[in-house]
Amino acid sequence: MPKKTVLSVQIEFVSILDEHGNYDAALGDGLIPDADLIKLYEAMSSCRYLDEVAFKLQRSGRMGTYPQNMGQEAGSLGAAYILNKDDWLVTCYRENCGLFWRGVPMESILLHWMGDERGNAMPREHFATPIAVPIGTQMLHAAGLAWASKYRGDSQIACTFFGDGATSEGDFHEAANFAANLDLPVVFCCQNNFWAISTPGRIECSAPTVAQRGIAYGMPCLQVDGNDIFACAYATKWAAERARQESKPSFIEMVTYRLGDHTTADDARRYRDQAEVDVWKERDPLLRTRMHLERKKLWDSSKEEAMQARVKTDVDAAVKRAEEIAAPPAADLFNSMYAELPPTLAHQRDTMQTHSLASEQAAKVEGH
Amino acid sequence: MANLNLVQAINLALIQEMEKDDRVLILGEDVGVNGGVFRVTEGLQKRFGEKRVVDTPLAESGIIGTSIGLAMAGLRPVPEIQFEGFLGPAYDQICSHAARMRTRTRGAYTVPLTIRVPVGGGIHAPELHSDSPEAIYAHTPGLKVVMPSSPYDAKGLLVSAIRDPDPVIFFEPKRVYRAFREEVPEDEYTIPIGKARVICEGTDLTVISWGASVMQCMESIEKSSKSVELIDLRTIYPLDIETIEASVRKTGRCVIVHEAPFTCGFGAEVAATIMERCFLHLEAPVQRVTGFDTIMPYYKLELNYLPDATRISGAINDIAAY
Ligand SMILES: Cc1ncc(C[n+]2csc(CCOP(=O)(O)OP(=O)(O)O)c2C)c(N)n1
Numbered sequence: 001m002p003k004k005t006v007l008s009v010q011i012e013f014v015s016i017l018d019e020h021g022n023y024d025a026a027l028g029d030g031l032i033p034d035a036d037l038i039k040l041y042e043a044m045s046s047c048r049y050l051d052e053v054a055f056k057l058q059r060s061g062r063m064g065t066y067p068q069n070m071g072q073e074a075g076s077l078g079a080a081y082i083l084n085k086d087d088w089l090v091t092c093y094r095e096n097c098g099l100f101w102r103g104v105p106m107e108s109i110l111l112h113w114m115g116d117e118r119g120n121a122m123p124r125e126h127f128a129t130p131i132a133v134p135i136g137t138q139m140l141h142a143a144g145l146a147w148a149s150k151y152r153g154d155s156q157i158a159c160t161f162f163g164d165g166a167t168s169e170g171d172f173h174e175a176a177n178f179a180a181n182l183d184l185p186v187v188f189c190c191q192n193n194f195w196a197i198s199t200p201g202r203i204e205c206s207a208p209t210v211a212q213r214g215i216a217y218g219m220p221c222l223q224v225d226g227n228d229i230f231a232c233a234y235a236t237k238w239a240a241e242r243a244r245q246e247s248k249p250s251f252i253e254m255v256t257y258r259l260g261d262h263t264t265a266d267d268a269r270r271y272r273d274q275a276e277v278d279v280w281k282e283r284d285p286l287l288r289t290r291m292h293l294e295r296k297k298l299w300d301s302s303k304e305e306a307m308q309a310r311v312k313t314d315v316d317a318a319v320k321r322a323e324e325i326a327a328p329p330a331a332d333l334f335n336s337m338y339a340e341l342p343p344t345l346a347h348q349r350d351t352m353q354t355h356s357l358a359s360e361q362a363a364k365v366e367g368h
Numbered sequence: 369m370a371n372l373n374l375v376q377a378i379n380l381a382l383i384q385e386m387e388k389d390d391r392v393l394i395l396g397e398d399v400g401v402n403g404g405v406f407r408v409t410e411g412l413q414k415r416f417g418e419k420r421v422v423d424t425p426l427a428e429s430g431i432i433g434t435s436i437g438l439a440m441a442g443l444r445p446v447p448e449i450q451f452e453g454f455l456g457p458a459y460d461q462i463c464s465h466a467a468r469m470r471t472r473t474r475g476a477y478t479v480p481l482t483i484r485v486p487v488g489g490g491i492h493a494p495e496l497h498s499d500s501p502e503a504i505y506a507h508t509p510g511l512k513v514v515m516p517s518s519p520y521d522a523k524g525l526l527v528s529a530i531r532d533p534d535p536v537i538f539f540e541p542k543r544v545y546r547a548f549r550e551e552v553p554e555d556e557y558t559i560p561i562g563k564a565r566v567i568c569e570g571t572d573l574t575v576i577s578w579g580a581s582v583m584q585c586m587e588s589i590e591k592s593s594k595s596v597e598l599i600d601l602r603t604i605y606p607l608d609i610e611t612i613e614a615s616v617r618k619t620g621r622c623v624i625v626h627e628a629p630f631t632c633g634f635g636a637e638v639a640a641t642i643m644e645r646c647f648l649h650l651e652a653p654v655q656r657v658t659g660f661d662t663i664m665p666y667y668k669l670e671l672n673y674l675p676d677a678t679r680i681s682g683a684i685n686d687i688a689a690y
């Protein structure tokens with residue numbers, strides 16, 4: 001019997017607005033109205049400025065470890081822009097821009113990195129789950145959230161973000177497999193920034209694309225220019241429609257780059273060349289969006305200046321609000337532990353001690 | 369002799385064991401080019417090459433699962449899990465395989481594996497970067513659990529762990545990493561797994577601790593007017609019952625201090641052992657000063673959670689007055 005090919009796959013790459021400002025009207029027109037594009041550009045600029053401020057806050061001891069999002073603003077923003085306001089956004093830590101677009105207050109993210117759990121008290125109306133610290137775990141939650149929506153017959157879908165490194169974790173593969181085999185309305189967005197701390201992409205995925213990891217589970221896949229807000233919006237729209245209409249998952253690889261260190265605790269010069277960073281600086285999502293707006297005569301330097309001033313005022317005000325929030329009382333350790341605090345835990349809270357004689361001593365003092 | 373901190377002492381132990389035994393190899397996330405996020409494996413890949421110091425994919429189950437295979441084949445892998453909070457994905461491999469292989473195969477296969485894991489709080493780190501899960505692994509038969517509190521001990525214990533024929537979890541307290549330096553011999557020496565260290569002798573009461581908490585205990589003891597004996601367990605499992613027993617029989621009073629939560633913390637095991645072995649010598653109920661039964665908080669509250677010298681002194685005074 002002659003051998004025959006049972007599968008050959010193709011993966012399309014979508015670029016609409018490239019780093020030189022070339023714009024594909026056939027794909028892009030109708031996707032983002034001009035007025036919205038201006039807002040999106042401002043959102044990216046604001047996120048970028050926040051990154052600069054956060055970096056300084058960390059360096060001056062006013063914030064803990066912080067992961068800059070610099071260079072990766074377009075991916076989550078493009079998705080959040082397309083999704084309905086009640087679609088789930090299930091992210092990790094490089095999706096600030098999308099979360100802010102959704103309405104999550106900047107203070108929430110700031111507080112989180114300032115070591116205050118109250119930053120995670122995401123108002124439920126934002127349909128955004130808290131930053132997931134264990135890498136690669138949150139995609140399963142997205143599958144469950146999407147499943148709940150399907151169960152109830154709602155049109156809500158779930159969109160989850162994760163890095164290239166995260167696709168090495170077993171949980172990623174389980175999430176993809178569940179979503180594909182149980183027909184769950186999930187949009188998987190992998191931000192491939194080529195690095196997982198110091199680990200280069202080839203160690204996380206030696207296949208030519210990360211996108212094909214989706215194909216392995218039976219999902220349609222797209223690879224897009226992740227620094228292109230149009231391409232990210234385009235792909236999300238494509239995947240969200242499939243999720244909403246057919247209750248099926250899709251996989252998007254957003255090709256991007258982390259312009260900063262992994263976090264403020266990292267020094268990327270130890271493991272990557274500045275020349276590589278310089279190439280990607282040219283591909284910055286903000287630069288090309290501005291170029292596009294200028295070419296369309298929608299933007300100029302005075303508008304830019306006014307916008308930067310607005311952004312500075314807003315971000316600085318958010319930082320001020322976050323810094324003015326005093327540390328929570330120590331009892332806060334206990335207060336969100338259970339719906340009803342077990343008596344032993346209530347006792348620990350009330351005494352802030354664990355050794356039993358402390359209570360005996362206290363009782364004696366009271367008794368006298 | 370060199371004056372080294374904990375990071376450097378561990379680094380030196382790794383270098384020496386790798387030089388001595390080409391079955392020893394290191395694997396983990398960011399351990400190679402970057403030298404580990406705490407720089408514990410700094411310079412090792414340059415020195416020993418990519419074959420022996422391996423940057424792996426970001427997958428803890430993968431790191432431990434492949435280490436088990438490497439060990440079953442006769443090598444001596446020393447995998448690193450980047451933070452104790454990320455042991456989660458590796459739990460199945462550690463507890464369902466590494467811990468059981470010898471028993472399951474009646475000794476036909478063994479897993480001589482040393483899992484290095486930074487542990488504990490107090491360094492202003494984000495969520496899941498500050499926990500103390502030693503009791504979980506001490507409660508898993510088949511594993512040895514080590515947690516040095518000083519550079520000298522770390523070097524000698526790590527050498528023992530790497531040479532040990534069974535799987536060892538080697539917890540490295542982050543708060544101690546760069547806290548202080550001490551004289552650490554270049555020359556080879558080992559510290560046996562399963563032997564506690566009496567840091568200072570005393571007659572009024574015994575304080576038992578391990579890991580970073582030992583520093584808070586010393587701070588408290590320096591201020592105390594009592595004659596306090598301080599024992600650093602160094603190895604959590606197997607527990608050095610003899611040293612504990614000898615001390616508590618002498619003092620009749622004992623405070624146990626650890627960062628991990630109170631309930632089912634390893635202090636509970638130590639307290640039960642003391643009750644069984646020293647019952648008639650006890651002058652006071654054994655006391656535990658520990659983390660609370662809560663999630664390890666984000667850093668704004670971490671000092672409220674971690675046992676500090678004040679809480680330890682409170683317990684010392686209460687038990688001394690009993
Ligand atoms: C389970 C787990 N293992 C290790 C870590 C430590 N860690 C934090 S971020 C990171 C790299 C993540 O890489 P990637 O998924 O590509 O996301 P990126 O940071 O590049 O956005 C690692 C190893 C973690 N947070 N969780």
Ligand SMILES: [Mg+2]
Nearest residue numbers: 163164195196
């Ligand atoms: Mg990455």
